[in-house]
Each structure stands twice: as structure tokens, then as C-alpha cells.
Amino acid sequence: MATQAVAPAVVTKRTSGTGDIIARFTALFFAALLLAIALLLVDQLFVRSAPARARLGWGFLSGTQWNPVTDEFGALPFIYGTVITSLIGMLISVPMGLGAAIFLSELAPAKISNALTFVIELLAAIPSVIYGLLAIFTLVPLMRTYIEPFLKHTIGKAPIVGDLFSGPAYGVGYLTAGIVLAIMTIPFVISVSRESLMAVPREQREAALALGATRWETTWQIVVPYAKLGILGSVFLGLARALGETMAVTMVIGNAPAVHASLLAPGYTIAAVIANEFAEAGGQIHPAALIELGLILFFMTIVINGAARIMILATTSKGSKRA
Amino acid sequence: MNLRTWRKLVNATMLTVTGVCTVTTVAALFLILGLLIYHGASSLSLHFFTELPKPTGESGGGMANAIVGSAQIVGIAALIGIPIGFIAGIYLSEYEDKRFASVVRYVADLLNGVPSIIVGILAWALVVLPFRHFSALAGSVALSVMLIPIVTRQTEQFLREVPLALREGALALGASKWKMIVTVAVPAGSKGILTGMILGVARIAGESAPLLFTALGNQFWGGLSEPTSSLPVMIYQRATSPYEDWNQQAWAAGLVLIGMVLTANILARMVLARGVSVPRG
Numbered sequence: 001m002a003t004q005a006v007a008p009a010v011v012t013k014r015t016s017g018t019g020d021i022i023a024r025f026t027a028l029f030f031a032a033l034l035l036a037i038a039l040l041l042v043d044q045l046f047v048r049s050a051p052a053r054a055r056l057g058w059g060f061l062s063g064t065q066w067n068p069v070t071d072e073f074g075a076l077p078f079i080y081g082t083v084i085t086s087l088i089g090m091l092i093s094v095p096m097g098l099g100a101a102i103f104l105s106e107l108a109p110a111k112i113s114n115a116l117t118f119v120i121e122l123l124a125a126i127p128s129v130i131y132g133l134l135a136i137f138t139l140v141p142l143m144r145t146y147i148e149p150f151l152k153h154t155i156g157k158a159p160i161v162g163d164l165f166s167g168p169a170y171g172v173g174y175l176t177a178g179i180v181l182a183i184m185t186i187p188f189v190i191s192v193s194r195e196s197l198m199a200v201p202r203e204q205r206e207a208a209l210a211l212g213a214t215r216w217e218t219t220w221q222i223v224v225p226y227a228k229l230g231i232l233g234s235v236f237l238g239l240a241r242a243l244g245e246t247m248a249v250t251m252v253i254g255n256a257p258a259v260h261a262s263l264l265a266p267g268y269t270i271a272a273v274i275a276n277e278f279a280e281a282g283g284q285i286h287p288a289a290l291i292e293l294g295l296i297l298f299f300m301t302i303v304i305n306g307a308a309r310i311m312i313l314a315t316t317s318k319g320s321k322r323a
Numbered sequence: 324m325n326l327r328t329w330r331k332l333v334n335a336t337m338l339t340v341t342g343v344c345t346v347t348t349v350a351a352l353f354l355i356l357g358l359l360i361y362h363g364a365s366s367l368s369l370h371f372f373t374e375l376p377k378p379t380g381e382s383g384g385g386m387a388n389a390i391v392g393s394a395q396i397v398g399i400a401a402l403i404g405i406p407i408g409f410i411a412g413i414y415l416s417e418y419e420d421k422r423f424a425s426v427v428r429y430v431a432d433l434l435n436g437v438p439s440i441i442v443g444i445l446a447w448a449l450v451v452l453p454f455r456h457f458s459a460l461a462g463s464v465a466l467s468v469m470l471i472p473i474v475t476r477q478t479e480q481f482l483r484e485v486p487l488a489l490r491e492g493a494l495a496l497g498a499s500k501w502k503m504i505v506t507v508a509v510p511a512g513s514k515g516i517l518t519g520m521i522l523g524v525a526r527i528a529g530e531s532a533p534l535l536f537t538a539l540g541n542q543f544w545g546g547l548s549e550p551t552s553s554l555p556v557m558i559y560q561r562a563t564s565p566y567e568d569w570n571q572q573a574w575a576a577g578l579v580l581i582g583m584v585l586t587a588n589i590l591a592r593m594v595l596a597r598g599v600s601v602p603r604g
Contacts, residue, residue: 099344127529244438
């Protein structure tokens with residue numbers, strides 16, 4: 001054993017050959033390519049939307065008219081629809097997803113938890129257009145004949161919130177799109193929340209249980225607050241997905257560029273109007289206005305995504321129990 | 324009711340509720356599969372895979388062009404995206420220039436979160452606009468932009484799981500760094516990396532939003548520089564059309580698409596990467 005020596009800490013400091021230098025710069029080049037793509041994306045969105053920005057100015061953001069024929073373009077109905085449908089989606093998917101994440105991390109035995117998580121991750125792999133297909137032929141008729149009339153005759157009669165559930169039941173609209181978004185974002189909420197919950201140190205649970213707290217009290221008052229940043233991160237991640245979701249929403253939103261108070265009314269989202277009109281947009285202003293809408297959507301998702309990443313990083317790195 | 328029984332009741336109720344949330348979510352997957360099989364299987368036949376779409380009003384016809392088109396668009400996207408993403412991933416894991424690497428990592432995550440429709444706008448501006456027509460190539464560029472950050476992060480993730488001792492061993496034996504990466508680190512992480520690539524390709528294969536105004540669609544066979552139809556875009560067009568017959572075809576196409584996507588997912592996760600946890604970007 002005389003020859004065994006501790007490897008010096010600075011192994012990599014030896015002189016590197018030409019092969020190494022070439023390899024290093026090749027790798028660097030491809031990594032820099034990612035930055036280039038991102039910069040190109042921002043650049044193109046700015047450059048291509050310039051005609052619309054020059055012509056319409058800030059009034060674009062608050063305009064409510066959208067009529068390509070008369071060159072009238074206002075972004076408000078689309079921003080409103082994007083935000084409202086995403087909020088409805090998150091309002092449903094966050095409680096559901098958090099509940100399921102709690103079950104998977106705190107209650108279910110490891111084997112069952114892993115198997116169920118596998119299934120839930122498959123749910124996230126289903127293409128958006130398939131959700132849209134199912135929504136058009138199953139959810140929309142269901143909403144039109146049963147759920148929306150029911151909501152109108154119950155909550156719709158209530159004083160203040162009544163306006164949210166008024167008007168004819170089309171089946172398509174904000175509420176339907178929101179429900180589809182809820183189903184689509186649940187897997188994201190579950191998988192990130194579950195990971196944050198699992199990163200909570202075991203001692204935290206044991207201490208609470210030893211003090212006589214019930215399982216639920218331990219979870220709700222100790223474990224969930226401990227993981228709250230990661231859970232919030234999962235909510236933001238889901239929200240960013242919902243804001244940018246295109247196909248499924250396009251198929252059920254109703255394509256009406258107007259601002260409606262009623263959630264049953266048909267509306268429009270940014271992604272949906274780009275999907276519907278971009279290929280056939282003629283003239284100078286119409287495509288540019290659509291790209292400017294894309295620019296707005298881009299900034300919305302970048303801000304929310306950036307916040308989500310920071311929050312998730314902050315929680316999952318400090319815990320000790322890893323999945 | 325005293326406090327003790329109340330607390331027990333709350334405990335039991337809430338724990339049951341969490342179970343119900345889980346069961347509902349899991350049931351959604353089976354409901355989706357069930358509906359697709361129920362509606363789609365009846366319109367699925369050999370013609371679906373071998374024939375071109377028939378014009379409006381004529382019944383029958385298939386989606387052979389969309390299936391080939393999808394394979395073409397996704398195949399080229401993979402050829403562009405996988406090498407770039409793979410090497411960038413190697414950079415992030417093996418050549419840690421602290422500040423630059425963390426910038427690239429953050430940008431990769433942000434690119435991953437950019438809505439697919441906006442990636443479509445980029446490809447439109449870069450490929451469709453200069454060449455003045457829609458093409459399969461433009462669709463491939465859009466999909467490859469989506470694929471690159473996925474492959475980058477997955478490659479990095481799995482290379483990081485390769486023990487440091489393996490690398491040090493190779494270096495101590497006198498291998499140069501690039502030789503160590505090629506012969507030791509990458510082979511050791513290859514299963515995970517391959518899984519990540521398959522999942523990435525499966526994900527872009529189901530994308531339709533970025534293809535709507537890049538590859539567009541076509542009633543006939545497409546080509547690299549011509550508008551080309553793809554399975555997801557075809558589903559969208561057929562599902563939103565007013566014809567019963569076309570709606571039926573949308574169901575059939577949906578069944579085919581989900582069959583391919585889920586098969587790739589299950590194979591990659593269960594067979595190739597058994598025991599490896601696959602993080603989602």
C-alpha cells in the first residue's frame with residue numbers, strides 16, 4: 001500500500017493539449033448558441049413588431065377594438081382573456097394539485113407514490129391539441145347543457161358574484177378554457193410541490209408528531225409552511241404554462257375579441273389570436289400587431305418563469321430529505 | 324364535540340380529501356385514454372395510414388401525408404436540436420466557468436418556458452419571411468428551438484449524476500479532459516441522456532402551435548421546402564371543422580398521436596431509465 005497516494009487537489013491544472021482546447025471551445029460555442037437563440041428571439045420580436053408600435057403607440061395596450069379590416073388593433077381583450085383563463089385554471093389546479101402532492105409525499109407509501117407520480121407525469125406529456133380535441137367534443141357539450149345552466153340558476157342569482165355567471169350558455173368561453181387549463185397545469189403543480197414537500201427535513205415532522213399534533217396538523221402547520229416557497233414556485237410555473245398555452249385554449253375559448261364580465265361568455269387569448277390569424281395576416285400592421293401581442297405574452301411568461309425558478313431553487317436546495 | 328374528537332375528525336377528513344385529489348388526477352389520464360380509444364378506434368383502419376386526405380364532401384381517405392410530414396419535420400428538428408443541446412449540456416456539466424455557465428443555465432430554463440407559439444414567430448421571422456413561403460424546414464427550426472434547451476438541461480442533469488471519482492480516475496490515468504468526457508463521463512450517463520432525448524423528441528412531436536404558420540399544412544405530400552402537413556396540425560384542423568366525417572378522423576389521429584407519445588414516454592422512463600428520476604424542465 002506504499003504506492004497509494006492522495007490525489008492532488010489540482011489535477012486539472014496540468015498543461016492541456018490542443019485537443020482539449022478545441023473541445024473546450026466547441027463546447028463553449030454550443031453553449032453560447034443558446035444565448036444567441038434567446039437574444040435573437042427578443043430581437044426578432046422587437047424588430048418585427050416595430051411597425052405596430054410606431055403606428056399604435058401605448059394606446060395598443062388599452063385598446064378594446066380588434067378589426068384587421070379597418071386596421072384597428074387593441075390588445076386589452078386578449079390580455080384580459082389570457083389573465084382570466086389562467087387565473088381560473090390556477091384557482092382549480094392549485095388546491096387540487098397541492099392536495100395530491102400532500103397525499104403523495106406525506107401519506108402514500110413510497111412505491112405507490114412513485115407509481116402514481118409516474119402516471120401523473122404521463123398526463124403532462126399529453127400534447128395540448130389532444131386536450132383541445134377532448135374538450136371540444138366532451139367538455140363543451142357538458143358545459144353547455146348542464147354545468148353552465150346550473151351555475152346560472154344558482155350562483156348567477158346571487159348579488160355581487162352573479163354577474164360572473166350570467167348570459168347565454170355557449171359552452172365555449174373563459175370558464176371552459178380555464179377548466180382545460182386547470183387539467184393541463186395540475187401535473188406541474190403536483191410534481192414540483194411534491195418535490196418541495198419531500199425536501200422538508202424529517203425532524204420537522206417528527207418534532208410536531210411527538211408534541212401530539214395529528215398527521216394533518218403536522219402537514220398543514222409545519223411541513224407546508226416550510227415548503228411554501230417551493231409550492232409558490234410550482235404555482236408560478238403552472239401559471240406561466242397556462243398563460244402561454246395555445247392549442248387547447250384556441251379550441252374552446254370562443255374567439256370573440258371583447259371584454260366580458262361573465263365567465264360564461266366567449267373571449268380570446270393572446271396565444272389563441274396569434275394561432276388563428278397569423279398565417280393569414282396581410283398588410284403591414286396586422287402581423288406586426290400580432291407579434292407585439294406575442295412580445296407582451298413573452299414578457300409575462302419570462303417574469304413569472306424567472307420568479308418561479310428562483311423560488312424553486314431556494315427551497316429544494318436547503319432540505320435534506322431527497323426523493 | 325370536544326376538541327380531541329374534532330381534531331381527529333379534521334385529520335381524517337383532510338387526509339381523505341388529499342386522497343380524492345390524487346385519485347381524480349390519476350383518473351383523468353385513464354378517462355382521456357378511454358375516450359380516445361372509444362371514439363378513435365372505430366375510424367382507424369389501414370386506409371388511415373396509407374391514403375391521402377380526401378377533399379371536402381368525399382368520405383374516406385387517410386392521413387398518410389401527415390404521418391410522413393410529422394416524421395420529416397420532427398426528424399430534422401432532432402438532427403438540428405439534439406447535437407446542439409447535447410454539447411451545450413456537456414459544457415454546463417463539465418466546463419464549469421461559474422458565471423457564464425449559470426447564465427446559460429438560466430437562459431436554457433427561460434427558453435424552456437417560452438410559449439411554443441412565440442417560438443413559432445421566431446422561426447417564421449427567420450425562415451418563412453426570407454424564403455417567402457411556408458416550409459417543413461421552418462417547422463423543424465421552430466421545433467428544434469424548443470428541443471435544444473430540453474436536451475441541454477437533461478444532458479447536464481445526468482452527467483452530474485456520474486460520480487466524480489470516475490472522472491478523477493480517468494484523469495489520474497493520464498487521459499486528457501476531452502478524452503475523459505468522451506470515454507468515461509458520457510458513456511456512464513448515457514442511459515439518462517438518451518432518455519432525456521427521447522422525452523424531448525416526444526414532446527416536440529406533439530406540438531402544433533409553432534407549426535401553424537411555419538410548416539402550415541398540405542392536402543398532399545409535402546417537401547422540405549414546401550408546406551407540409553403534420554399530425555398535430557391535422558388534428559386541430561379536423562377537430563375544428565364542421566364535418567362529422569372529419570371530426571371522426573381527428574379522433575383517430577388523436578389516438579395515433581397519443582399512442583406514439585405515450586409509448587415513447589413509457590419506454591424511455593421504464594425500460595431505459597429504470598430507477599433514474601427524470602426531472603421536467
